[in-house]
Amino acid sequence: MTNAILITGGAGFIGSHVVRRMVNNHPDKLIVNFDKLTYAGNPENLTDITNKKNYRFEKGDIADEKTVSSLFEKYDFEGVIHLAAESHVDRSISNPMEFIRTNIVGTVVLLNHAKAAWADDFSDKCFYHISTDEVYGSLGDTGLFTENTPYDPKSPYSASKASSDHLVRAYYNTYGMPVVISNCSNNYGPNQFPEKLLPLAINNIKNMKPIPIYGKGENVRDWLYVEDHADAIETIYFNGKKGETYNIGGNNEWTNIDLIRLLCKIMDDKLKREPGTSENLITFVKDRAGHDKRYAIDSSKIAKELGWQPSLDFEEGLKKTVDWYLNNQGWMDNVLTGDYQKYYKTMYENR
Numbered sequence: 001m002t003n004a005i006l007i008t009g010g011a012g013f014i015g016s017h018v019v020r021r022m023v024n025n026h027p028d029k030l031i032v033n034f035d036k037l038t039y040a041g042n043p044e045n046l047t048d049i050t051n052k053k054n055y056r057f058e059k060g061d062i063a064d065e066k067t068v069s070s071l072f073e074k075y076d077f078e079g080v081i082h083l084a085a086e087s088h089v090d091r092s093i094s095n096p097m098e099f100i101r102t103n104i105v106g107t108v109v110l111l112n113h114a115k116a117a118w119a120d121d122f123s124d125k126c127f128y129h130i131s132t133d134e135v136y137g138s139l140g141d142t143g144l145f146t147e148n149t150p151y152d153p154k155s156p157y158s159a160s161k162a163s164s165d166h167l168v169r170a171y172y173n174t175y176g177m178p179v180v181i182s183n184c185s186n187n188y189g190p191n192q193f194p195e196k197l198l199p200l201a202i203n204n205i206k207n208m209k210p211i212p213i214y215g216k217g218e219n220v221r222d223w224l225y226v227e228d229h230a231d232a233i234e235t236i237y238f239n240g241k242k243g244e245t246y247n248i249g250g251n252n253e254w255t256n257i258d259l260i261r262l263l264c265k266i267m268d269d270k271l272k273r274e275p276g277t278s279e280n281l282i283t284f285v286k287d288r289a290g291h292d293k294r295y296a297i298d299s300s301k302i303a304k305e306l307g308w309q310p311s312l313d314f315e316e317g318l319k320k321t322v323d324w325y326l327n328n329q330g331w332m333d334n335v336l337t338g339d340y341q342k343y344y345k346t347m348y349e350n351r
């Protein structure tokens, strides 16, 4: 098979949904998942497709020149869908360097090797960089991020992603690399590592542990079901215009406190608890340093130009997500290893 597509970070949360979708929808393409398997990468996310004929897994680090070089020698890639990243804001606050290495250096290593492999003949090639709405900074009570909103990242995570976006655009402008970028809002759904708000809260509620809410819980996020994001990524990979950026969002803004209250109601219902039991677990803790107030996305460009829309009603998506975590306790148990306990203690004890 010569039609190989490289997906980086395919063992992570969003990447695993993208890999599954591409493997199942495109049997004529060889899907190569390249992932370092950091704490966030989990081969268990992909057990259902591991034996498919058009799937390969390659373990490696995107910032490691030698490994990436052998990868591009081994396969003839028609495209790259680049998701590998350090992705958690709180970890970027305590350890920024790993974010610089993976998110910035790793992206440039991939750009260089794709460029060399394609020998400057870019026809029918695509380097697709997956980014976040956090590069635009923080909104006040009104307004939406559009593709033209100036970059104003505030955390080491968002600054590293912004830097990688700039580099990807620089390769388009300087070398004519066939790139496309998308910036998406907060994803939720199955397989998300329980350092992020929703899976962490679901796990704590299940175990009757406090739900830590930063500050007053008034920060606002726009939430999109992960399968809808994977659908948008597939659409952009095949139909996005080179050199363009597409914002992806759910038109679905929630304050953290309202979101967690809704989650508590759903969990009481699913776990057959007295109404109000889970809400009693809500605990306000010290705010995140530099906590962005509000993210909200204008996704009219992708709707108008590529016909993509979010498909799932939020409450339905949240119920589906809760069901997945409750039915996959084995997955959660394997993730909650000693490392996670150590992380949780450092991040939340005495907060």
Ligand code: NAD
Pocket: 008, 009, 010, 011, 012, 013, 014, 015, 034, 035, 036, 037, 038, 039, 040, 041, 042, 060, 061, 062, 063, 082, 083, 084, 085, 086, 087, 088, 102, 106, 130, 131, 132, 133, 161, 183, 184, 185, 186, 187, 188, 193
């Ligand atoms: P994740 O942390 O769940 O997964 C990241 C994956 O990348 C893991 O499998 C990890 O092993 C791999 N990885 C990390 N460093 C690597 C390296 N040096 N070399 C190779 N692989 C490496 O992240 P996610 O939430 O699935 O996010 C995926 C992408 O989408 C990221 O680029 C992120 O910035 C972006 N994004 C995420 C969200 C969200 O809400 N989670 C929203 C918008 C954009």
Ligand code: TYD
Pocket: 088, 089, 090, 186, 195, 196, 197, 198, 200, 212, 213, 214, 219, 220, 221, 256, 288
């Ligand atoms: P998170 O899932 O870390 O995503 P991001 O910071 O990329 O938006 O956090 C979502 C929101 O929830 C954010 O405003 C921070 C807040 N939050 C808490 O209140 N408590 C927590 O324990 C976590 C992890 C996040």
